[in-house]
Amino acid sequence: MxxxxxxxxxxxxxxxxxxxxxxxxxxxxxxxxxxxxxxxxxxxxxxxxxxxxxSTLSELRRASSSDGTDKLLLQTADGRPIETVLMRYKDGRRSICVSSQSGCPLTCTFCATGQMKFGRNLTAWEILDQALALRRLDALDHCVFMGMGEPMMNLDNVLEVCRRLPDLGITNRRTGISTVGWVPGIDKLTESDVPVRLAWSLHAPEDALRSEIMPVNERYSLDEVKAACDRFYERRRKMIFVEYVMLGGVNDSVAQAKQLADLLEPWRYKINLIPYNPTDSMYDSSSQGAMEAFRQTLEDEGYNATIRLIRGRDIDAACGQLAAKAANPKLKQRVGV
Structure with a gap:
């Protein structure tokens, strides 16, 4: 609305x-x-x-997963496609994953959204209407701005929505904004009056590899992004969540886990290892053994490290899979439209 x-x-x-x-x-x-x-x-x-x-959005398609996840394909008044996801957990959590842009201009190589043509920033009301559409399906208590797009490139509108989310049942401390490392946005969030959590999509422990899989690293290096995250921590005193997608044979060795441990500090950063979800890219997911060895190495170094539970993979709703495929006529058969 x-x-x-x-x-x-x-x-x-x-x-x-x-x-x-x-x-x-x-x-x-x-x-x-x-x-x-x-x-x-x-x-x-x-x-x-x-x-x-x-609503400022119209619903084109709804898909439901066997694990209780719902994904909505929505469209703006000017025809821009958006996907948004509701994840239900056995412990009672009802978490939503919301998009801030239609498409994404930053083209991370493992992410399906990065393969889309970038549309535009969404308005505050188009972002809010995603949450409202999901609220009409169920009660809500958590939100992550981890859907389509880079939230820090549209931060004013994202923060406007964050101010409204408590009325939907989602407190600021249960709201997280994820970034690939857009430093101006991180600094702006640090100075804002909205006490939400920060998540950093890191995915590689050194610059050469990170630039290869995430072109944004050529603009803002690991040292620059970490410095911005550290400023956030010093101002807010809130632990930062690190997201690390596990790509088989690319970034998942024990040696790379030790590099990651040396890069960060365990009192500032909690590390969330994300199994890679298929997106028609060049990558394979790490084996369960490799992920567990990586996690154990981080734990031995004093970190709180977990392996994320996969939700909605069977409907292309898992992390990295949002691509509004039903909006592409060439892909309609695949999604059953």
């Missing part, structure tokens, strides 16, 4: 200020439309239906 348009429309209609709060409370609580808002006059509900679209 475009909350700016909602507010201006209510003012134009001469409605009292509390109407905005009433409507937002219904929307954040999972209402399916204005027709459910029983404490609004019927004439106002009809007027809003005609003048303020309940």
């Amino acid at each position: 475009d909350l700016s348009l909602l507010r201006s429309t209510l003012e134009e209609l001469g409605q009292p200020r509390f109407r905005f709060d009433q409507i937002w409370k219904w929307t954040a609580g999972g209402a399916a439309g204005y027709h459910e808002m029983s404490n609004l006059p019927a004439a106002l509900r009809d007027e809003l239906t005609a003048r303020v679209p309940f």
Whole structure:
């Protein structure tokens, strides 16, 4: 919902200020439309239906995984495709993975989104409407900006959404913003008033390899990104999550685990090892044995290191797989559209 348009429309209609709060409370609580808002006059509900679209996005396709994950393919008013994901866990968590851009301009070689044509930054309301669409499916309590796009390149809109997420049940301390290492965005987040968590998509322990698999490293080196992350830690005193996708024979050796341990500090960084999910790229996933040896090496060096549980791989909803494939006519058969 475009909350700016909602507010201006209510003012134009001469409605009292509390109407905005009433409507937002219904929307954040999972209402399916204005027709459910029983404490609004019927004439106002009809007027809003005609003048303020309940969502800035339209749903093109929904896929459900055998593990309880749901993925939505959404489209903006100007035809930009977006994917967003709801992950359900056995411990009761309901976590959403939200996109900040349609496509991504940074072309990491292992990521399906990087293979898309970049569209544009999403507006705050297009980002928020992803969360609202998922809220209509289930109660929510965690959010990661780890979907399509680089959130730090669209940080003002991302932070605007973060300020609204607590109304959906997602507190700031349960919200994380992931970056491949966009230093200006990290510094801007550090100085912001929104106390969310920071996650760094690292994926290689030294510059030469990182530049090979992540071209952004040519712009912001490991030392530059780490310095920005350290500034975040010094200001916020919040441990930083490191995401490290495990690519078989590329970045998964015990020696590379020791390099990673030497690069970081265990009191500042928690390391999350991510099994590589197929994206039609040149890579294979690390073996379970290699991942466990890597994790154990980090643990021996004093780190809290875990191997991420895979969610939604069978519907191309796992980490690195979001590519809005149904928006590409050549790929419709593959996704069953």
